[in-house]
């Protein structure tokens with residue numbers, strides 16, 4: 001009798017929310033996949049853990065693009081193993097391209113992994129976690145999407161918008177995936193093996209997600225794919241990328257629309273001309289060239305020559321004379337001679353990119369270039385990378401110095417958490433700007449007079 005009295009007066013505590021800690025490596029595609037996984041976990045009442053040590057679920061979203069990226073994942077898994085030994089209830093999930101490419105080898109090497117998830121299967125994360133929780137056994141989903149028929153638009157898909165409390169991110173600038181995979185098979189690149197063949201997302205789904213993100217506070221969207229210019233070619237209605245851009249750009253409330261990655265091979269004059277007619281596209285494009293040497297481009301199977309790359313830049317500069325460009329460059333691709341490397345240096349001088357992502361060639365399993373006999377010595381790669389970086393730093397610094405005194409429209413993305421009152425944003429040329437303000441600026445566009453700049457970015461003052 002007494003016992004039952006006690007039990008009646010005791011309130012049953014709500015189950016404690018589960019805590020997730022996520023670490024993301026690699027490209028913007030991975031950043032977008034992480035946001036999607038967090039949106040799925042938010043629907044399961046997960047909250048963001050302050051660190052891996054206090055998380056119930058540690059999720060590594062991994063990158064396989066270069067050998068170094070893979071090694072970082074393995075060493076992180078070593079640290080997590082020690083944490084898990086102290087906290088046996090912790091779940092370790094590995095997603096992304098290392099999960100896809102290494103699969104069972106990774107599971108064998110790292111027994112601490114509970115869940116393995118390929119980039120084509122991220123929507124299965126909640127199911128795998130449930131399976132693992134119920135059975136205590138490992139759960140995995142890797143492999144590629146099947147191609148045909150066209151995917152049916154899923155307008156009710158998991159909430160596209162992960163709450164900022166979970167992503168720890170700022171909602172002003174968001175990614176929208178428009179396409180998975182790549183069909184290009186550049187000879188150095190592992191992406192077609194880790195993310196599979198190109199698969200376009202139905203335009204209706206992209207528009208619905210974009211509208212939801214804008215309604216949730218996004219002012220800038222970036223449409224993501226490995227080769228966005230070929231968007232739609234695999235769908236039966238063959239919608240063009242230009243038509244998709246026009247419809248997303250028309251969304252009320254959207255300030256800026258960006259897209260990446262544009263493979264120069266599929267970049268059309270029609271797309272270049274959009275920069276003249278669609279102000280929301282801004283004055284910036286990322287157009288990876290990889291090398292300034294025709295013989296290198298041929299061996300890389302990039303399907304463009306230096307001349308056809310420069311022709312695309314002419315189209316863009318005709319549409320928008322002051323358009324800012326950035327690029328990706330690889331040094332030390334197999335067989336690269338001093339003369340071929342000098343061609344890359346010359347192209348960088350000639351185009352004057354605003355900035356560049358520069359890499360030493362890294363041999364990847366399954367890719368043709370990894371089997372080429374004439375691999376370049378590590379020391380030579382290092383020297384070339386250092387030379388190229390010095391050159392690009394000089395150009396970026398010069399471009400930034402030329403901005404001093406000019407007034408530019410800046411969309412502010414966030415306030416510094418370390419230095420409140422300092423706001424970071426980007427000009428329409430995609431240059432990073434810092435402004436100090438007594439009033440909140442996040443999410444707003446203001447005219448800013450640039451007062452100084454270095455190789456990283458610009459500092460300025462509000463003029464309005």
Ligand code: SAH
Pocket residue numbers: 065066188189190191225226227261262263264288290328329330359360361362363364
């Ligand atoms: N889809 C993009 C590239 C995606 S990978 C495009 O069309 O170009 C991002 C960048 O990583 C590439 O542009 C390339 O510069 C670099 N990269 C890819 N594989 C590499 C490798 N094996 N070694 C060094 N850099 C590599």
Ligand code: F3S
Pocket residue numbers: 182183184185186189190191192226227263
């Ligand atoms: Fe890689 Fe070339 Fe595609 S760089 S992602 S195979 S366009």
